[in-house]
Amino acid sequence: MLITKNIKPADVILQNYHLIPIISRFGIKFGFGDKNVEQICKQYGIHTDFFLEIVNAFNDKDYNPYEKLRNMSLSLTVSYLLKSHYYYNKVKLPFIENLIDSLEWEEEDNVKNKNVLKKFFSQYRKEVTEHTANEETEIYPYVLELEQNYNNTGKTASSLLEKLKTKSIKDYAETHDELNSSLLDLKNIIIKYLQPAKNQDVTEQILIEIFKLEKDLTDHTELENNVVIPVAERMETELKNRN
Ligand SMILES: [Fe+2]
Numbered sequence: 001m002l003i004t005k006n007i008k009p010a011d012v013i014l015q016n017y018h019l020i021p022i023i024s025r026f027g028i029k030f031g032f033g034d035k036n037v038e039q040i041c042k043q044y045g046i047h048t049d050f051f052l053e054i055v056n057a058f059n060d061k062d063y064n065p066y067e068k069l070r071n072m073s074l075s076l077t078v079s080y081l082l083k084s085h086y087y088y089n090k091v092k093l094p095f096i097e098n099l100i101d102s103l104e105w106e107e108e109d110n111v112k113n114k115n116v117l118k119k120f121f122s123q124y125r126k127e128v129t130e131h132t133a134n135e136e137t138e139i140y141p142y143v144l145e146l147e148q149n150y151n152n153t154g155k156t157a158s159s160l161l162e163k164l165k166t167k168s169i170k171d172y173a174e175t176h177d178e179l180n181s182s183l184l185d186l187k188n189i190i191i192k193y194l195q196p197a198k199n200q201d202v203t204e205q206i207l208i209e210i211f212k213l214e215k216d217l218t219d220h221t222e223l224e225n226n227v228v229i230p231v232a233e234r235m236e237t238e239l240k241n242r243n
């Protein structure tokens, strides 16, 4: 189903609950009543077309939002990516960590098993934190600076022209990794090697959360690779030609 501006978000969620974290990432709170997407977006100051691209991409794996997103302001994508970073670092990773803390084994094995799991989890958490921090301090400000100058048909800031002599988004594209490299270890530890915990339901919950986060992060990286990087590259070329 294609989600359009006339559809009610309440119906969208009833039809696909996987959209819940996406909708809340935009700051939209429950209690939509009978408002449609356009009315809700207006109420929250959200760019409706951008919102529709993101929710449609999450709703249908065959939906390709990239072309339309590349033609919208990069600041919209960056703002969404920043909200996603917050969600990973401040909501999901602490949530999974709490679940790990609540696992229980027989007394003598409890500390040992928990420490093994925590060690692998903290490696993963560190990977995500360092990756997102680098983007927030280096990459996103740079692409926003590119866009600001690109939109300003007057003089390009000399500070940016200096940067363009040595910096290129291509360097970032080459090193931009998938973010999930420590995840396989973590999943293997839980699925294959760790002694079963007494509360198997929590183990199950942890695994489901990890798989969901992995998918979310993969989509996130795709958005960076297919929107932020090519648009920034286009702007770099144009700005160099202009000056
Ligand atoms: Fe990111």
Ligand SMILES: [Fe+2]
Pocket: 131, 135, 176, 220, 221, 224
């Ligand atoms: Fe990234």
